[in-house]
Amino acid sequence: MADDVSQADWMKYCSDEGAGTGGDGTEGQSTGLKFGESYTWPDGLKVSIVAAKKWTQFTDEDYAEDDPAYTEFRVKLKLTNGGDAAVKLDDLSVIVEGATNGGEASTTGFATDSQPLEGRLAAGVTATKTDDNALETKYGKKIVVTVQRSSEDFDLEFPEFEGEITD
Secondary structure, X not given: OOOOOOHHHXXXXXXXXXXXXXXXXXXXXXXXXXXXXXXXXOOOEEEEEEEEEEOOOOOOOOOOOOOOOEEEEEEXXXXXXXXXXXXEHXXXXXXXXXXXXXXXXXXXXXXXXXXXXXOEEOOOOXXXXXXXXXXXXHHOOEXXXXXXXXXXXXXXXXXXXXXXXXX
């Protein structure tokens, strides 16, 4: 570390609290993000949770059915590749947990308008993808969505977004 770096510069560019490129007031923040806020990984891939909406359009092709013991819902993610190279979307995964009194959502699949996290996202491209889930109704509608990313970098942050399943 250079001796001529001020504490303010170190906090802005080097510390975990200051590092990051949120650009929307969330710079360096990976937890406590609200739906609509974004997180940007060091390679330029930016993610935000657009919404979590209750699913009601069940078809015979779905891996779930309307079950009163569960809230079935679809999470919409907005991804922007601000980096210089294509990003493998298969490296991303979503975990959804109840934010009020626990519980973890199980993964499911709805056929209608599905845009799963798969394939590649070219540099400079923005896409909306979906992730389908079911959470026991006893856990409520307030949720925390964690977006994980496979990487050789074990220090890579996994952003957490807080929000609510809407009708």
